[in-house]
Amino acid sequence: MDLQHTLDDIRDAVRPYLGEGKVARYIPALASADPKKFAIAAVTVDGEQFVSGDADHRFSLQSISKVFTLTLALNAVGADLWKRVGREPSGSPFNSLVQLEYEHGIPRNPLINAGALVVTDAIVSRCGGTLSPIETILGFIRDRAGNDAIAVDEEIARSEAETGFRNAAMGNFIKSFKNLDNDVATVLDVYFRQCSIAVTCAELSRSMVYLANGGVDPVSGERVVAAERARRINAIMLTCGHYDASGDFAYRVGLPGKSGVSGGIAAVVPGKMAVAVYSPGLNERGNSLVGTLALEMFAARTGNSVF
Amino acid sequence: MDLQHTLDDIRDAVRPYLGEGKVARYIPALASADPKKFAIAAVTVDGEQFVSGDADHRFSLQSISKVFTLTLALNAVGADLWKRVGREPSGSPFNSLVQLEYEHGIPRNPLINAGALVVTDAIVSRCGGTLSPIETILGFIRDRAGNDAIAVDEEIARSEAETGFRNAAMGNFIKSFKNLDNDVATVLDVYFRQCSIAVTCAELSRSMVYLANGGVDPVSGERVVAAERARRINAIMLTCGHYDASGDFAYRVGLPGKSGVSGGIAAVVPGKMAVAVYSPGLNERGNSLVGTLALEMFAARTGNSVF
Amino acid sequence: MDLQHTLDDIRDAVRPYLGEGKVARYIPALASADPKKFAIAAVTVDGEQFVSGDADHRFSLQSISKVFTLTLALNAVGADLWKRVGREPSGSPFNSLVQLEYEHGIPRNPLINAGALVVTDAIVSRCGGTLSPIETILGFIRDRAGNDAIAVDEEIARSEAETGFRNAAMGNFIKSFKNLDNDVATVLDVYFRQCSIAVTCAELSRSMVYLANGGVDPVSGERVVAAERARRINAIMLTCGHYDASGDFAYRVGLPGKSGVSGGIAAVVPGKMAVAVYSPGLNERGNSLVGTLALEMFAARTGNSVF
């Protein structure tokens, strides 16, 4: 069956499940998401785009932005980044702060909030030249997605900042171990804004395809990262991309992926394509319930699993 | 380059590193291992065997045995096993007991000691018929490796039992949450003996190839597990197979694998082959130092990474 | 008002509360306790005894036995005991195992289970001469209480052993840090039996009065411990005697005390008397609900608080 049919079939197959799960409620802009929305999109390493469902509906990247900032920071800092952040799965969320303490302010990996703050701090210090840090990040995502109109949703960014006490705790805690170079407030501001960049599901799949294609954007032909680095970012997504459900996602879907609390998930089929899904209802681990189901169907129907 | 040359090249390339790392010292039989020994072996999904180095040197499986008991228990119990053990990476070893407490006696995954005790308990309850549990496990490994002479190294088993206070603590703790059906002493006895089964590197690669071949042993043609289950065992190995260095192994090697404290590592290249290495010097995370290096070379030189 | 009237008044005042709280249910012998039973008893430093309520009802010491074994072990080992066990409050029970790990097998204090196992281990190694360890402990308590008929309740001891997986976990864990000299099973056996020694409330108050009287038993005139050591045992009881409600007991009652899960509490008024209460219903922290209330009334009515 061709890819378009597969995506359409999945869209139809998940319909009965739409509305299950719980939309994130900690800020109004997320709480008002329509739980019936669903989109799935793919871009192959040939640059072909396939979409099904509400593929033009815009949502904030949230934690998916961590994959892009990791790419940027690795390009800027290189392997030295690993002195400041680990690459091991983090275990239960309960342990996040105690692990930071036990490991002297070195976050477990760049895809949990603590690690993402360190990555953003590295970008604040090292990237951009004349561009501000958030412009650098935004520019990178616009390039990846091929759309210069992509922007920060300022309302979401403001809400994130107003309710982000836990991230502020984390930032200050890391700073107390001298593992942030810049002001906590500066890093948090960039972080909250990177999380609030709004994309469509189509753009999301398009923007991730460099990781399926050995580090080269197949549309523009631009080399984004070295092939080995792309593989390694995929490895980190597989082991750490879904918080404390990373093992479950690997078990059920078998693809590197990264989820965001707004309901998006981006996944990579190495050598073949990037796939993105959107559905705002979350499962009890904070990942898109129907999105995970859709990717499980995708992997099962297409035989695309890294295992 | 053909596979035999690759293995020979790796054997030569790691020679300068032999002796680095620290041989496990907690029992005499491990402490006396020759730190200069090295072996690498592979079996392809066509059933071809390749070996290089001390491929006939015998060592105890230790934690690698957990992959075999997981396979057995999943075949016996099915998905119900996941009610008793999770499939998420475990985070730092420091947290192992506190996580057991926080998660009410449900170990994080079947490849850490706590989880392996639950898996062995399931085998004690459900497998074997007229065979004792350790005979069942041993029989399974003999079949996988194609050698009926494979046996428990009784001296190692005795030493493990005499020094295994931490495992005894774990077993009693899990029992206090009613997540062991059998006597703690019975489960520990089987567990210590499964860890003490001695194999060669050649046998180890041979015994793992069913996981590279969709669950079918390519030599005997026997279906060992369903294809989907084989993929899922691979997923668990990738996310949980190297204790608190699982993320690092995924990052550097990019293959599902499982290490043992005696210095062995078995890795799976889905669709292609199983590879095993042996070198008793361990890195600071308790995994074979030269073994990991050899697999990293193998992945880099052959391009075999799941990412 | 004289002491007898005070005790009688308290007995009457707590009557409406009898039956509140939950009787310990983990073994049948405790579960069958009559929740309406109540006793209060005191022995002054002049050796006078006062009792009210069911003062002849027998119950097992449980954790209160830890005060006696601590006294014995300090007399046998001296300050060296503090190399093997701390004297700091333990924080929440959730942390007990993680703290043991963080602190390398040194329990926080001798009045939590982990610490009591180390204390009992010291007694097994150092006390008794021709007497067995449990005979030594039993002999000490008989001497303190002035009743040679006091005995281990063997049914309770057996039940404790059969369900004591958590204590077995603790013992093995401490052993893995080499902080138990004897077999785990031996230490556990003595421990479960010391907890099962059955006393009356009258005997309990009598047996504790040496701690109110500068270390001298006022009835026999025997010096049990040095005056300074008696003070220090009182200090440990005040900071650590009620598990994770030690601060609350200090706040509400203001006296050194030790509770047991069977419903007894022994308290010390330095320079004046020992007071014991019994009521099997426990509050949510595992201490006698009505017993704590009775001691709070006692402290308020008599002005006896160390603060």
Next chain:
Amino acid sequence: MDLQHTLDDIRDAVRPYLGEGKVARYIPALASADPKKFAIAAVTVDGEQFVSGDADHRFSLQSISKVFTLTLALNAVGADLWKRVGREPSGSPFNSLVQLEYEHGIPRNPLINAGALVVTDAIVSRCGGTLSPIETILGFIRDRAGNDAIAVDEEIARSEAETGFRNAAMGNFIKSFKNLDNDVATVLDVYFRQCSIAVTCAELSRSMVYLANGGVDPVSGERVVAAERARRINAIMLTCGHYDASGDFAYRVGLPGKSGVSGGIAAVVPGKMAVAVYSPGLNERGNSLVGTLALEMFAARTGNSVF
């Protein structure tokens, strides 16, 4: 021997130890403290003052301020304060953040930093009328010490704020559990300033004597708190006043007390007097090394122990 002689004797006896321990180095104003300085002072419940050593040397209260803010907050809020903060010892510092998480943002007690932030938040919300929160706190301490010239050391306050990332982490973390009513920055500002109030050892003993005298200031005759509340504050000091050395202080000194990182300790002999010591060298638990020794001598020589 009279009290003046006792204090002088202690001053002489500790002389050989002056310079031991480590002066706090996290801010310049503390790091520059003279490690040879020593003072001891007492005020009896008759209002008599005794001093020895450098009793007029000024140092910042640091954590000792928590006793005063606790008194103020209890007077303002009453027992409702205990809905927002516990009164149990905190266990090892390692656990502070994980306990906050496990206990949903309710700090263990008001004498650890987390709890003190909640107490200060209550003062910000409820105290003062026309006075600012820091003026309220300062006014209370001036009244207790009988010196209107007592002031915040603004240089220390500034340094505390500049390096207080860990406290900022704590404040934000508590806020994320909705257990701070005011802005984190506002609470931190008051907190850092209350810690920076500078007193002499003589003033410190004077300001604490209400806790020895049933809640009444013996000099002014003013009732500061109810007698029962004074006893309870003493109980909290005894169980929680020295961080993770509270048990050790109870064991060695046997008096309610509160230490500060600048080297001061205030202790209470209920019904008799308040005693304060100052010596900036700290032991490995962060309490004044010579100060603790001096109080241990004081308790031993005068027989003043609550046990």
